[in-house]
Amino acid sequence: MDKQLQRDLTNWLRSQSKLAKRWLMLSVGLGFLSGLLLVGQAALLAHILHQLIIEHTDKYQLVDSFIGLFVIVGLRAACSWGREIFGYRCGEQIRLHIRQLILEKLQQLGPAYIKGKPAGVWASLVLEQVEEMQDFFSRYIPQMSIAVLVPLVILFAVFPLNWAAGLIFLITAPLVPLFMALVGLGAADANRRNFKALQRLSGHFYDRLRGLPTLRLFNRAEAEAENLHAASHVLRKRTMEVLRMAFLSSAVLEFFSAISVAIVAVYFGFAFIGELNFGHYGVPISLFTGLFVLILAPEFYQPLRDLGTFYHAKAQAIGAAESIVEFLNTEADGMDKGCANLPSPETITIEASELEVLSPEGQVLAGPLSFTLAPHEQVALVGPSGAGKTSLLNALLGFLPYRGSLKINGVELRSLDASQWRQAISWVGQNPLLLHGTVRDNIALGNPLATDEHILQVAENAYAKEFIDRLELGFAHQVGDRSGGLSVGQAQRIAVARAMLQSGSFWLLDEPTASLDANSEHLVLDSLKTATAGQSTLMVSHRLDQLASMDRVMVLENGKLVQNGHFDQIRQHGLLADMLAHTDKRDLDA
Known part of the structure; x- marks a missing residue:
């Protein structure tokens, strides 16, 4: 040494x-x-x-x-x-x-x-x-x-x-x-x-x-x-x-x-x-x-x-x-510690201009991308594996550095107070993470100050109360690490209830139904539809049959935005048409 x-x-x-x-x-x-x-x-x-x-x-x-x-x-x-x-x-x-x-x-x-x-x-x-x-x-x-x-x-x-x-x-x-x-x-x-x-x-x-x-x-x-x-x-x-x-x-x-x-x-x-x-x-x-x-x-x-x-x-x-x-002493390039307050956190507008998402080592993972997410707009993000969807979500969450411009309500993301920005996000991923503790503790992570009545309400809205009531200890039921003791569908509904309790003005959904059976998928989608009504939403989805209900669809390929518009406008051509045709063929083969 x-x-x-x-x-x-x-x-x-x-x-x-x-x-x-x-x-x-x-x-x-x-x-x-x-x-x-x-x-x-x-x-x-x-x-x-x-x-x-x-x-x-x-x-x-x-x-x-x-x-x-x-x-x-x-x-x-x-x-x-x-x-x-x-x-x-x-x-x-x-x-x-x-x-x-x-x-x-x-x-x-x-x-x-x-x-x-x-x-x-x-x-x-x-x-x-x-x-x-x-x-x-x-x-x-x-x-x-x-x-x-x-x-x-x-x-x-x-x-x-x-x-x-x-x-x-x-x-x-x-x-x-x-x-x-x-x-x-x-x-x-x-x-x-x-x-x-x-x-x-x-x-x-x-x-x-x-x-x-x-x-x-x-x-x-x-x-x-x-x-x-x-x-x-x-x-x-x-x-x-x-x-x-x-x-x-x-x-x-x-x-x-x-x-x-x-x-x-x-x-x-x-x-x-x-x-x-x-x-x-x-x-x-x-x-x-x-x-x-x-x-x-x-x-x-x-x-x-x-x-x-x-x-x-x-x-x-x-x-x-x-x-x-x-x-x-590790510092990822471009991940500055901002302290600016988020203006008007009740509504979220996202503007990306020549955005390049970088790895912690500085390699380009996606981009350049230019798009806008208007207040209360619900947008689907689709594309083949490796297209850059997860990288874009990590950049929005402030977990990856970037070049170019990424503004939230007119303020550059790298200048925002990260904790305040994440508090405005209700996030549901494809692999629900539940910690060791009770069911109530896991739901209350979204808002530790929430009352029992509020927790009960979001559990009911997320269709989680129906299986929680069947548990011997109800909301006091102990959950093991990595959702031990619950099925994936049950854990996902608790994750949705947790996101509801946070009451974020921007919903970020990363294939929330990827690992669910048909019944659990239906319940989770219904609860998310109710929760995201009127809220700015960006959802990564592998289910192309869900895109028609979205206000807009953005299609990524090799880190580039190749299609951007309403589902009915872009479904007949380009990568989305190829993905739909492949899905139809797979369903016929099945």
């Missing part, structure tokens, strides 16, 4: 930690307090041993020291517990914020962009990669401060007793972070490769799992199993690289910490037998001094060793942040 990129990602991660400054300060404060208590604990323990061994003090005279020692140990345990709690809260708050940023960005880019990558990639980005940042914020960031504060406290305690021991601490302390940095140079790259492999495997596995019936139908299950095995082998290899880095880092830190403590022990050993006579301030080195410093010696390096251990969490966070920051 480029060093500048690594620095930028580290700065971005640290900037996110400001969101949980309170929890961070509490965690660091408890770590500092634990360091102060540590010095007191070492002093009491050294004092007890000195009194018992050198002064031959009766142990009953040291009861207060023993009680103080137990109290300090209990307080340190409480500090450690508090650090874990506050550190977790710090990481939790930041993770929620980052996850919210990702979801808001996904909402801004829209479904057209999301469909460009496998669902497993987004799941990995929102779940696994955000979770991998927990230890960085809860452990590494607080430990950076504690690794400075606690050794300073110990140095201030040791230097007044023995300057030689303090000097050994001061000289050997930089060795730990130095070798930690050297070992950790490749850790971020290893973690980045691991996350890339995890993304590929997640996307591959999730998509194959959803398409398993199709794979079995075409006898491709074994071939895809081999592909999954290859992808899992790559992930296993990348994971082992990360583990090797982690174990190597820990081994190096333990080695240099042990050497440093050994130097301090050797110094005091030779000082006690009279071979070394320096480091003290004219007073012979006592057992208290030696024990006090030796007890503190491992604890002096412990915060630095912990920082080295958590350095792996930093490498993990940087590897995860690369994809997240790259995604958050």
